[in-house]
Amino acid sequence: MRVDIITIFPEVFKPYFEESIIRIAQKKGKLKIGLHNLRDYTLDKHRKVDDRPFGGGQGMLMMLEPISRAVEDIVRRASKRRKTQDARRKTKIILLSPQGKTLNQRLVEKLAKYKHLILLCGRYEGVDERVADELVDEEISIGDYVLSGGELAAMVLVDAVNRLIPGVLGHKDSSRFESFSDNLLEYPQYTRPADFRGMRIPQVLLSGNHKKIKEWRRKESLRITEKKRPDLLNEARTYGTK
Numbered sequence: 001m002r003v004d005i006i007t008i009f010p011e012v013f014k015p016y017f018e019e020s021i022i023r024i025a026q027k028k029g030k031l032k033i034g035l036h037n038l039r040d041y042t043l044d045k046h047r048k049v050d051d052r053p054f055g056g057g058q059g060m061l062m063m064l065e066p067i068s069r070a071v072e073d074i075v076r077r078a079s080k081r082r083k084t085q086d087a088r089r090k091t092k093i094i095l096l097s098p099q100g101k102t103l104n105q106r107l108v109e110k111l112a113k114y115k116h117l118i119l120l121c122g123r124y125e126g127v128d129e130r131v132a133d134e135l136v137d138e139e140i141s142i143g144d145y146v147l148s149g150g151e152l153a154a155m156v157l158v159d160a161v162n163r164l165i166p167g168v169l170g171h172k173d174s175s176r177f178e179s180f181s182d183n184l185l186e187y188p189q190y191t192r193p194a195d196f197r198g199m200r201i202p203q204v205l206l207s208g209n210h211k212k213i214k215e216w217r218r219k220e221s222l223r224i225t226e227k228k229r230p231d232l233l234n235e236a237r238t239y240g241t242k
């Protein structure tokens with residue numbers, strides 16, 4: 001998968017993307033990340049990307065023009081790379097926005113199927129509305145709170161999607177149960193020591209009986225979901241998957 005990120009702060013991504021699983025994914029060639037400074041798509045000598053809102057009001061808005069130029073350039077380069085005209089079809093253009101659809105594992109799974117994501121990070125008071133209306137395919141939020149910019153949201157999205165790219169975690173890991181697979185939370189996990197100051201781990205995990213452990217994990221997964229996130233079970237019932 002290729003991910004292109006349009007931002008006025010490309011540098012903030014580097015430390016995170018150069019570590020751990022995202023670094024490994026890039027090294028394996030499973031993930032390619034392009035960081036694009038929006039100011040490189042301006043035409044004036046001040047490299048201006050924001051302006052005052054029509055009708056008055058506080059703060060500045062990101063302008064449509066440089067964003068449009070950046071997206072067009074990235075899509076054009078993607079078509080050249082693939083030597084086909086269908087680059088746009090396989091590309092999803094996303095505006096990170098508190099007004100967007102809330103990111104959850106189901107949406108992450110859908111995004112992981114694309115070959116190419118273009119992520120647009122807003123700043124200031126937000127982005128000219130024509131970007132959401134005309135330029136992007138989807139607005140995505142990482143939760144009901146307001147961040148100062150879309151950069152952290154883009155990092156969250158890339159991190160979650162990257163885990164689902166085939167070959168990134170390896171066969172064994174990618175098929176394992178994690179929270180939200182099946183709309184359930186993960187069962188409790190423990191590591192050494194088995195007894196710390198009288199805090200003991202469940203006996204069944206020391207039994208060596210894999211069938212029993214599997215049954216226990218499934219039961220615990222249901223119990224914990226019921227206790228911590230009953231809304232997930234209700235959602236699963238609504239979708240008819242349980």
Ligand SMILES: C[S@@+](CC[C@H](N)C(=O)[O-])C[C@H]1O[C@@H](n2cnc3c(N)ncnc32)[C@H](O)[C@@H]1O
Pocket residue numbers: 095096097098099120121122123124125126127140141142143144145146147148149150151153
């Ligand atoms: C200060 S916010 C603008 C908020 C806007 N004035 C509003 O009330 O909807 C600046 C930028 O941060 C990003 N952002 C803020 N909160 C976000 C969230 N919960 N999820 C994704 N992106 C967010 C968006 O890119 C947004 O354009």
